[in-house]
Amino acid sequence: MLLQKYPKEVKQILAKYPPEHKRSAVMPLLYLAQREEGYITKAAMQDIAQLLDISETDVASIVGFYTLYHDKKEGKYRMQVCTDLPCALRGAEEFLNNLCGNLGIKVGETTPDGLITLEAVTCLAACDRAPVFQTQGPDGIKYHENMTVDKTMELIEALKKSTGEAK
Amino acid sequence: MAHVLLRHRDIPDIHKLEVYKKNGGFAAFQNAVTQMKPNEVTEVVKNSGLRGRGGAGFPTGMKWSFIDNKNWPHYVVANADESEPGTFKDREIMEHNPFQFLEGVAIASYAVGANAAYIYLRGEFWQIAAFLDEKIAEMEAAGYLGKNIFGSDYSLKIYTHLGAGAYICGEETAMLESIEGKRGQPRVRPPFPPSYGLYGKPTIVNNVETLTNVPLILANGAEWYKSMGTADSAGVKIFSLSGRVRKPGNYELPFGTTFRELIYTYGGGVQDSRKVKAIMPAGASSSLILVDDEKVLDTPMDYATVRTLGADLGSASVIVIDDTVSIDWLINKTVHFFRHESCGKCTPCREGTYWMSHLTERIHEGRATRADVDLLLNVAKQMQGKCLCALGEFSTMAVVTGIERFRQDFDKVVKSNS
Numbered sequence: 250m251l252l253q254k255y256p257k258e259v260k261q262i263l264a265k266y267p268p269e270h271k272r273s274a275v276m277p278l279l280y281l282a283q284r285e286e287g288y289i290t291k292a293a294m295q296d297i298a299q300l301l302d303i304s305e306t307d308v309a310s311i312v313g314f315y316t317l318y319h320d321k322k323e324g325k326y327r328m329q330v331c332t333d334l335p336c337a338l339r340g341a342e343e344f345l346n347n348l349c350g351n352l353g354i355k356v357g358e359t360t361p362d363g364l365i366t367l368e369a370v371t372c373l374a375a376c377d378r379a380p381v382f383q384t385q386g387p388d389g390i391k392y393h394e395n396m397t398v399d400k401t402m403e404l405i406e407a408l409k410k411s412t413g414e415a416k
Numbered sequence: 417m418a419h420v421l422l423r424h425r426d427i428p429d430i431h432k433l434e435v436y437k438k439n440g441g442f443a444a445f446q447n448a449v450t451q452m453k454p455n456e457v458t459e460v461v462k463n464s465g466l467r468g469r470g471g472a473g474f475p476t477g478m479k480w481s482f483i484d485n486k487n488w489p490h491y492v493v494a495n496a497d498e499s500e501p502g503t504f505k506d507r508e509i510m511e512h513n514p515f516q517f518l519e520g521v522a523i524a525s526y527a528v529g530a531n532a533a534y535i536y537l538r539g540e541f542w543q544i545a546a547f548l549d550e551k552i553a554e555m556e557a558a559g560y561l562g563k564n565i566f567g568s569d570y571s572l573k574i575y576t577h578l579g580a581g582a583y584i585c586g587e588e589t590a591m592l593e594s595i596e597g598k599r600g601q602p603r604v605r606p607p608f609p610p611s612y613g614l615y616g617k618p619t620i621v622n623n624v625e626t627l628t629n630v631p632l633i634l635a636n637g638a639e640w641y642k643s644m645g646t647a648d649s650a651g652v653k654i655f656s657l658s659g660r661v662r663k664p665g666n667y668e669l670p671f672g673t674t675f676r677e678l679i680y681t682y683g684g685g686v687q688d689s690r691k692v693k694a695i696m697p698a699g700a701s702s703s704l705i706l707v708d709d710e711k712v713l714d715t716p717m718d719y720a721t722v723r724t725l726g727a728d729l730g731s732a733s734v735i736v737i738d739d740t741v742s743i744d745w746l747i748n749k750t751v752h753f754f755r756h757e758s759c760g761k762c763t764p765c766r767e768g769t770y771w772m773s774h775l776t777e778r779i780h781e782g783r784a785t786r787a788d789v790d791l792l793l794n795v796a797k798q799m800q801g802k803c804l805c806a807l808g809e810f811s812t813m814a815v816v817t818g819i820e821r822f823r824q825d826f827d828k829v830v831k832s833n834s
Contacts (some may be wrong), residue, residue, distance in 0.1 A: 265575045265577070267615065270596065270597075270615050272596065272597035272598075273577075273595055273596055273597045274597065275597040276577070276578065276579070276580055276594070276597065277577075277578065279580070280578065280580075301597070303597075307598075310599055311597070311598075311599065314582065314599040314600065314759075315539070315579070315580030315581050315582050315600070316580070316581035316582065317539040317540075317580040317581035318580055333501040333700070333749065333753055334501050334502070334659075334700055334735065334746065334749045334750060334753070335501055335502045335658040335659055335735050337749060338658070338659045338660055338735070338737070338741070339658075339659075339660075339664075370581075371499075371501070371583065371753055371756055371757065372499055372500065372501040372502075372503075372583075372700075372753070373540055374498045374499065374503060374504040374506075374507050374538070374540070374541075375504055375507075376501065376502055376503075376504055376656065376658035376664065376733075376735075377504060377656070377657070377658055377664035377665045377666070383540055389542045389543070389546075390539070390540055390542035390543070391543065392540075392543070
């Protein structure tokens with residue numbers, strides 16, 4: 250399936266690693282499998298296991314271990330706010346609380362329109378530009394730095410609009 | 417002084433190949449490949465006094481000289497997993513001065529006889545990985561990578577590999593496991609990567625900032641590099657300054673610069689003109705330096721001198737804590753970070769961070785007694801020296817030094833009649 254859908258990408262990914270160690274391709278292939286729906290289906294895991302000659306359990310263990318892989322459908326965009334120490338010293342917790350209030354959801358929840366899942370995450374290496382979050386969505390991962398709640402609401406409006414147009 | 421690493425701040429557009437080339441780019445790599453033997457390159461780096469910038473401070477040239485020449489092929493892995501809370505320096509290098517970093521990777525690969533190098537970036541650096549892929553392609557097109565580089569018989573390919581959100585993958589053996597397509601859990605060491613690394617082959621793992629030093633060390637010589645910094649810690653360092661300062665950011669300064677200069681001259685001083693209460697010089701993994709005396713701020717920042725304050729300089733991710741912050745809150749933050757990031761492989765770390773997080777939570781929420789604080793200290797000390805890798809060890813640093821050096825903050829939040 251993955252091979253049929255993204256033949257060029259799969260080939261490029263496999264070429265990065267020695268042929269006798271093709272298991273190394275599991276992480277990039279999982280990103281590929283996650284691209285469209287934002288999560289990895291059981292069928293995709295079976296597919297990757299077959300491509301790489303490893304067990305389905307091996308693939309599932311990778312999905313479970315790393316936080317940027319998801320096995321459940323949630324919001325189209327995951328908004329991942331850093332609340333670690335350096336960010337917290339610069340108002341990240343207050344920012345996240347206010348954002349929750351504005352969106353009417355708690356951390357870990359998804360907006361009723363299915364657009365945004367709000368998450369609190371660990372350090373994003375942007376401590377000097379807090380409050381900071383990343384959006385993980387169909388177009389990859391993007392950083393948003395020196396944010397305010399107003400700027401974030403504008404961003405969400407823009408995402409809503411572009412999603413509507415895509416439909 | 418002109419920057420050595422953050423050269424994009426002096427030279428606009430240095431991320432463009434022709435601009436980098438015009439400013440001496442790839443001359444060091446060409447000279448190494450065409451005029452020097454691999455071990456001569458290692459010798460220069462050894463003599464420069466360069467030490468690893470990822471946190472451990474291990475002498476870089478010495479690490480390269482440990483590569484096992486009886487077992488082939490060899491690999492170089494660049495550690496771009498930058499995930500320590502308070503650290504954001506490698507990111508700036510890769511985003512703005514990518515060719516100097518990539519040239520460093522290439523020179524290191526030549527020195528240890530590697531024909532393939534992997535750059536392991538944290539998954540969040542998705543855009544940076546795509547940017548580096550473009551830059552690598554430009555180098556290939558210009559003949560700086562690929563087969564028979566500069567007409568020699570040396571060949572090299574550089575690949576990027578994205579992690580997916582696991583702090584532990586910054587630990588070098590966990591990183592190798594991750595590239596091999598496994599969960600990022602550290603290996604038992606020894607053997608160390610220079611003898612048993614990626615795919616069981618000899619591998620050198622170096623931090624991005626470390627490698628970015630290498631082209632200029634080769635171009636200008638070991639003596640030039642040693643003329644900067646201190647006798648203990650040669651050269652320059654990027655200090656990532658964060659926390660309660662007016663101007664947080666990256667500052668490239670020679671080793672030996674004092675905390676005061678960093679915080680006040682460069683960082684614009686403390687927010688709201690408050691007092692510095694504590695400093696964490698190595699991110700969340702730090703011991704807490706107690707600033708009860710203004711003189712502490714005049715300590716020069718190099719590996720040996722910071723140790724006299726009961727802390728390690730590590731990756732020089734300086735988090736400034738002012739007197740509005742209570743240390744019970746702070747360690748609750750750091751312990752929760754480590755609990756989340758513990759890989760689960762060894763018991764002391766997996767269970768220790770779990771139980772510490774229950775105690776720090778109880779203390780911070782005012783539900784604890786004095787005995788709970790003592791128990792927390794006891795748990796932390798029992799973990800020390802027993803964890804498989806540094807993560808577990810680091811999780812105890814702020815706890816132990818926080819309680820020992822700031823006990824009054826804990827006394828204030830525990831139940832009064834206990």
